[in-house]
Amino acid sequence: MEKVIEFIIRVCGISAVIFVFAIFGFVFWEGRELLISGEFNFWKFLFTKEWYPASESNPRFGVLALIAGTASVTVLAMAIAVPFGLGAAIYISEFCGSRLREALKVIIELLAAIPSVVWGFIGLTIMNELIMKLFGAPIGLTVLNGAIILALMSVPIIVSISEDALKAVPDSYREAAIGLGVTRWQMVYKVLLPSAKNGLLAAVLLGIGRAVGETMAVLMATGHAVHIPFDGTPPFFHPLDSVRTLTATIAAELGETARGSEHYQVLFVVGILLFSITFAVNLTADLVVKGIRDK
Amino acid sequence: MVDLPAKIRVEGLGVSYGDKIALKDLSLQIPANQIFGIIGPAQSGKTTFLKAVNRTIDFVSNATVKGRVLMDNQSVLDASSFTPVKKLSNNGMRDLCGYRRRIGMVAPLPVGLPMTIYDNVTFAPRQAGIRKKDELDTLVERCLTQAALWDEVKDRLDTLGTKLSGGQQQRLTIARALSHEPEVLCLDEFSIAIDPVTTMRIEDVLKELKAEMTIILVTNLVQQARRLAKRTAFILNGELVEEDTTKKIFSGNASDSRTNEFVSGIFG
Ligand SMILES: Nc1ncnc2c1ncn2[C@@H]1O[C@H](COP(=O)(O)OP(=O)(O)OP(=O)(O)O)[C@@H](O)[C@H]1O
Ligand SMILES: [Mg+2]
Numbered sequence: 108m109e110k111v112i113e114f115i116i117r118v119c120g121i122s123a124v125i126f127v128f129a130i131f132g133f134v135f136w137e138g139r140e141l142l143i144s145g146e147f148n149f150w151k152f153l154f155t156k157e158w159y160p161a162s163e164s165n166p167r168f169g170v171l172a173l174i175a176g177t178a179s180v181t182v183l184a185m186a187i188a189v190p191f192g193l194g195a196a197i198y199i200s201e202f203c204g205s206r207l208r209e210a211l212k213v214i215i216e217l218l219a220a221i222p223s224v225v226w227g228f229i230g231l232t233i234m235n236e237l238i239m240k241l242f243g244a245p246i247g248l249t250v251l252n253g254a255i256i257l258a259l260m261s262v263p264i265i266v267s268i269s270e271d272a273l274k275a276v277p278d279s280y281r282e283a284a285i286g287l288g289v290t291r292w293q294m295v296y297k298v299l300l301p302s303a304k305n306g307l308l309a310a311v312l313l314g315i316g317r318a319v320g321e322t323m324a325v326l327m328a329t330g331h332a333v334h335i336p337f338d339g340t341p342p343f344f345h346p347l348d349s350v351r352t353l354t355a356t357i358a359a360e361l362g363e364t365a366r367g368s369e370h371y372q373v374l375f376v377v378g379i380l381l382f383s384i385t386f387a388v389n390l391t392a393d394l395v396v397k398g399i400r401d402k
Numbered sequence: 403m404v405d406l407p408a409k410i411r412v413e414g415l416g417v418s419y420g421d422k423i424a425l426k427d428l429s430l431q432i433p434a435n436q437i438f439g440i441i442g443p444a445q446s447g448k449t450t451f452l453k454a455v456n457r458t459i460d461f462v463s464n465a466t467v468k469g470r471v472l473m474d475n476q477s478v479l480d481a482s483s484f485t486p487v488k489k490l491s492n493n494g495m496r497d498l499c500g501y502r503r504r505i506g507m508v509a510p511l512p513v514g515l516p517m518t519i520y521d522n523v524t525f526a527p528r529q530a531g532i533r534k535k536d537e538l539d540t541l542v543e544r545c546l547t548q549a550a551l552w553d554e555v556k557d558r559l560d561t562l563g564t565k566l567s568g569g570q571q572q573r574l575t576i577a578r579a580l581s582h583e584p585e586v587l588c589l590d591e592f593s594i595a596i597d598p599v600t601t602m603r604i605e606d607v608l609k610e611l612k613a614e615m616t617i618i619l620v621t622n623l624v625q626q627a628r629r630l631a632k633r634t635a636f637i638l639n640g641e642l643v644e645e646d647t648t649k650k651i652f653s654g655n656a657s658d659s660r661t662n663e664f665v666s667g668i669f670g
């Protein structure tokens with residue numbers, strides 16, 4: 108009996124690894140012809156901004172604008188989500204009473220359970236109008252819109268992981284600091300945050316991973332225009348421009364391409380790029396978390 | 403009964419954690435510039451007593467207090483006008499922090515805060531507003547010397563406090579507790595995690611320090627109270643059994659038979 112259970116558990120464990128490799132292999136396989144054919148220029152792919160994959164006469168596959176779209180939405184989302192998420196985690200773990208803490212945690216978990224299309228819908232309707240009204244923008248489907256939606260989506264991850272990190276700091280540290288006559292805020296700032304910094308960093312990285320990989324909500328909220336929201340005129344970054352992200356491009360275009368066509372294959376190369384980015388972010392987060400345990 | 407003026411006077415102090423009563427109606431006086439010993443078996447409420455005296459009890463969310471604590475005849479904890487930390491105004495918070503700075507606390511297990519040795523010692527003074535480098539340097543040397551640690555760490559003040567050995571970290575905690583020049587130093591079973599030689603060194607330090615401050619020594623080693631304390635209190639199950647000169651407590655004919663049994667090692 109025990110042998111059987113052990114075997115089943117082992118199969119489950121191994122299958123997780125197999126799936127990851129299989130997915131990577133599949134994505135790579137679908138894009139292989141393009142990758143190995145001499146025509147595909149990787150630098151041109153990464154560093155030009157013309158994305159005309161469906162052009163009959165002269166198809167061009169530059170993903171720079173898409174990378175800029177993903178990057179701008181992610182960075183702005185984090186600029187919103189990190190202060191909110193860390194602030195909420197600090198408040199929940201250090202300053203609020205146990206009743207309120209439980210209530211807040213439930214609400215934040217609820218936030219995490221909202222499906223991403225619903226977020227996209229909110230972006231498409233409420234946020235869209237709000238941005239047009241508040242900023243007088245011609246269209247509200249912008250970097251800002253997507254970033255706010257993504258921020259709301261990654262706050263729960265950031266809060267729950269940061270809160271765990273803060274909880275892992277031994278109470279003796281808190282007592283020692285409080286006993287020295289410093290205020291609670293000084294204790295948080297000088298003792299807790301430095302002790303929990305690896306966990307907090309991991310929380311932020313996982314939040315970034317979430318934001319980079321999100322598809323549906325950004326597809327609906329960012330306006331889907333291939334455009335770089337940075338230029339040489341102040342303020343250099345234009346959060347009220349519409350953009351398109353790597354994920355949204357794949358989601359929107361893959362259904363319309365003929366299987367095996369150049370366009371189809373290039374979308375898989377975009378997939379590989381995306382996979383590499385999220386893999387790097389998650390790996391860094393894992394290493395950082397591991398760093399905490401080893402300490 | 404007490405010849406010197408009392409540094410701390412405790413009147414009818416009671417502490418409960420939720421339904422659990424940890425201290426019951428405890429009254430005693432702690433004379434200035436002496437070592438005052440507190441002995442008692444595990445879970446008897448010794449730590450709770452120190453937390454009430456330095457008012458870290460305010461930060462225990464389920465704790466409620468009764469009675470009063472006075473320091474230099476001024477009320478520092480009064481159950482009748484007690485405000486929970488969360489409802490405290492900014493001024494109230496500042497007063498509370500200011501009061502806690504008058505007391506140094508050394509916990510049972512050494513806690514090197516995750517910062518350099520230098521920062522460990524200068525943490526409280528800096529937060530209290532001392533910024534001048536030379537002032538802080540002097541302070542670090544003075545505190546570490548008082549805690550008998552200076553010679554061992556003077557060349558590596560910028561290593562992490564958490565990297566020191568247990569005994570060294572315990573002396574670092576003592577140095578830190580001295581950094582804000584407290585009037586009262588509370589030690590909670592400070593020798594629980596350190597070796598006998600270090601313990602003896604710290605005991606010598608305490609004998610010198612009592613000239614400058616009042617020391618409350620909670621100890622699990624009754625012989626340590628006997629060696630150091632002028633007066634000793636015996637607490638059992640949250641109640642003060644008796645408080646008397648150390649000599650009397652350890653003489654074998656203390657007023658309460660439970661005291662005699664405890665100090666002779668029959669229970670506890
Ligand atoms: N935060 C808390 N919540 C609930 N009960 C507590 C709390 N802190 C302490 N107690 C209880 O109060 C009683 C007194 O504890 P206290 O730590 O003061 O005893 P002590 O004499 O210091 O014991 P020890 O020798 O083990 O350190 C114990 O029964 C303990 O379990
Ligand atoms: Mg104790």
